[in-house]
Amino acid sequence: MTAVWEEVERVPAGIEGLDLITNGGLTRDRLTLVSGTAGSGKTVFASQFLAVGIRDAGEPGVFVTFEERPEGIARNVRSFGWDVAAWQEERQWRFVDASPSHDVDTVFTGGSYDLQPLLARVLGAVDEIGAKRVALDSLGALLAQFESSTPARQIVFRLADALRDRGVTVVMTAERAEDYGPVAAHGFEQFVADNVVVLRNALEGEKRRRTIEVLKMRGGAHLKGEHLFTLLPGQGMVVVPVAITAAPLHASSVRASTGNDVLDRMLGGGLFEKSLVLVAGATGTGKSLLAAQFVHGGAVRGERVLLHSFEEGREQLIRNAANWGMDFQQLEADGRLRIVAEAPEAAALEDHLQRMKTVIDEFRPARVAIDSLTALHRVATVKSFREYVLGLTYHIKERARLGLVTTTSHDFLTAEGSAGDLHVSTISDTIILLHYVPVGGEVRRGVNVLKMRGSDHDKAVREFAISGRGMEIGEPLADASHLI
Amino acid sequence: MDGLSGEDTGGAIILRLYVAGGDARSVEARRICEQVVRLCRPGPCNLEIVDVLEDPAQAERDRVLATPMLVRLEPPPLVRLIGGLWSTEFVTEALQLDATKVDEA
Numbered sequence: 001m002t003a004v005w006e007e008v009e010r011v012p013a014g015i016e017g018l019d020l021i022t023n024g025g026l027t028r029d030r031l032t033l034v035s036g037t038a039g040s041g042k043t044v045f046a047s048q049f050l051a052v053g054i055r056d057a058g059e060p061g062v063f064v065t066f067e068e069r070p071e072g073i074a075r076n077v078r079s080f081g082w083d084v085a086a087w088q089e090e091r092q093w094r095f096v097d098a099s100p101s102h103d104v105d106t107v108f109t110g111g112s113y114d115l116q117p118l119l120a121r122v123l124g125a126v127d128e129i130g131a132k133r134v135a136l137d138s139l140g141a142l143l144a145q146f147e148s149s150t151p152a153r154q155i156v157f158r159l160a161d162a163l164r165d166r167g168v169t170v171v172m173t174a175e176r177a178e179d180y181g182p183v184a185a186h187g188f189e190q191f192v193a194d195n196v197v198v199l200r201n202a203l204e205g206e207k208r209r210r211t212i213e214v215l216k217m218r219g220g221a222h223l224k225g226e227h228l229f230t231l232l233p234g235q236g237m238v239v240v241p242v243a244i245t246a247a248p249l250h251a252s253s254v255r256a257s258t259g260n261d262v263l264d265r266m267l268g269g270g271l272f273e274k275s276l277v278l279v280a281g282a283t284g285t286g287k288s289l290l291a292a293q294f295v296h297g298g299a300v301r302g303e304r305v306l307l308h309s310f311e312e313g314r315e316q317l318i319r320n321a322a323n324w325g326m327d328f329q330q331l332e333a334d335g336r337l338r339i340v341a342e343a344p345e346a347a348a349l350e351d352h353l354q355r356m357k358t359v360i361d362e363f364r365p366a367r368v369a370i371d372s373l374t375a376l377h378r379v380a381t382v383k384s385f386r387e388y389v390l391g392l393t394y395h396i397k398e399r400a401r402l403g404l405v406t407t408t409s410h411d412f413l414t415a416e417g418s419a420g421d422l423h424v425s426t427i428s429d430t431i432i433l434l435h436y437v438p439v440g441g442e443v444r445r446g447v448n449v450l451k452m453r454g455s456d457h458d459k460a461v462r463e464f465a466i467s468g469r470g471m472e473i474g475e476p477l478a479d480a481s482h483l484i
Numbered sequence: 485m486d487g488l489s490g491e492d493t494g495g496a497i498i499l500r501l502y503v504a505g506g507d508a509r510s511v512e513a514r515r516i517c518e519q520v521v522r523l524c525r526p527g528p529c530n531l532e533i534v535d536v537l538e539d540p541a542q543a544e545r546d547r548v549l550a551t552p553m554l555v556r557l558e559p560p561p562l563v564r565l566i567g568g569l570w571s572t573e574f575v576t577e578a579l580q581l582d583a584t585k586v587d588e589a
Binding site for chain 1: 502509536537540541543544548549550551552553562563564565566568569570
């Protein structure tokens with residue numbers, strides 16, 4: 001990385017999440033190489049770059065296709081809500097059809113040639129509609145049309161220069177043989193590109209995992225690593241940023257209630273605003289109760305709260321809450337509580353995440369509770385789950401005042417272990433553990449605060465009971481060394 | 485061989501040469517193609533020359549990527565030669581003008 005800060009104007013790529021990762025978008029007047037295996041979403045990326053430029057920035061675009069016919073591309077992107085035909089009518093979108101001609105026998109004479117016509121056609125189209133964006137899709141398909149790569153290579157360099165001189169921002173796609181192989185399959189594309197983005201569509205277990213990674217972005221910092229993305233009808237590519245998780249977004253000293261007075265005291269006065277709480281424990285220890293109290297505590301103070309359940313249906317949830325002395329039906333009718341209850345298997349992880357983000361953005365809750373992450377884990381690959389959790393918790397921290405997530409410990413021994421497994425403990429500001437504790441001949445329930453960032457807290461394991469008033473926390477358990 | 489002559493029967497030969505401006509390759513390709521037309525007897529052999537720098541729209545319609553490029557539009561099938569042209573003999577052989585339209589004089 002260069003140590004000199006270079007002021008480079010940014011062009012929003014029009015891909016939700018990507019502009020955050022790239023710290024503002026693609027660099028204007030520059031060429032961004034989008035490298036990926038077959039089916040990794042390169043053509044969607046290129047199309048979206050143009051579509052959103054037209055729709056949101058009023059910037060006309062030229063799509064140069066070396067592989068698919070223009071009609072095919074226009075048809076394929078329709079489901080994302082982009083009416084290419086209409087834009088062509090309005091002279092906002094032009095295709096340069098450089099796809100292979102299959103209806104003609106081609107003979108290479110062995111004499112020299114160059115690709116000046118391609119240059120002339122692209123620049124002609126750019127000048128004709130005043131294009132500010134150009135997509136070249138793809139480099140491999142261009143090279144495949146010639147018996148030598150030299151003329152194509154030369155023209156790509158000349159084209160990049162000419163477009164830069166015209167102030168045009170370029171996205172060029174390129175193939176890779178493997179998701180984790182060399183980025184530059186053709187050996188020169190990295191020299192023509194100012195920015196490099198990699199798309200992956202890897203199989204992990206039996207699940208597909210689409211990710212985007214920014215390898216190089218001129219003139220600025222970007223978020224490193226792979227970020228999940230998904231392709232959504234009506235939206236196109238949506239990136240889930242694995243964000244800035246090292247430090248809390250906004251450290252706050254303002255306290256808020258967990259919805260349980262004793263628990264607030266155990267936390268040294270309640271939760272800090274803008275913090276994330278992890279509640280971990282074995283099945284049946286009371287995690288759903290804590291989540292319910294958490295949202296209830298906010299709602300009765302007049303906040304809008306969201307409870308996202310992957311454990312139970314809404315009817316059951318409302319009945320449970322009633323048994324604990326909370327009227328969820330009324331709170332929902334008042335518009336203060338929203339319950340979203342879904343089976344984890346109802347959608348792919350990325351789609352769940354996008355829906356949850358959409359609900360958060362629309363409903364704008366002060367508190368968000370998710371019960372439980374473990375249920376969602378069933379539909380995820382291990383790798384994507386981590387990124388998913390990071391992306392989600394970041395979104396909650398950014399948009400809401402408080403977040404609470406629950407996880408189930410599978411082995412019944414170490415609740416902490418389960419939190420670690422799901423990569424939640426490190427990003428949680430507060431961790432509350434629920435246990436079964438054998439006392440005498442019987443099993444009781446215990447609660448303790450494992451971690452409270454930025455504050456002193458009660459270290460004791462306290463017994464609690466579940467009643468018509470919810471969670472009733474009592475005295476410390478004398479001997480808590482037999483936690484199960 | 486001092487000339488090419490078309491068969492008495494059959495339609496015209498139609499060739500189209502795409503060049504880019506006046507570089508050496510283009511000038512040479514023009515010269516060779518014009519000679520092919522002259523030697524093609526009794527004809528008719530039509531040659532159309534498109535300069536892609538002057539007419540990018542035509543290049544767009546015909547989806548031209550490289551120059552020089554010589555296309556045999558008639559008779560079918562469509563054949564295109566991409567790259568510098570070596571000689572008139574090279575062209576008539578590659579486009580099979582001798583086999584379909586040309587008698588040795």
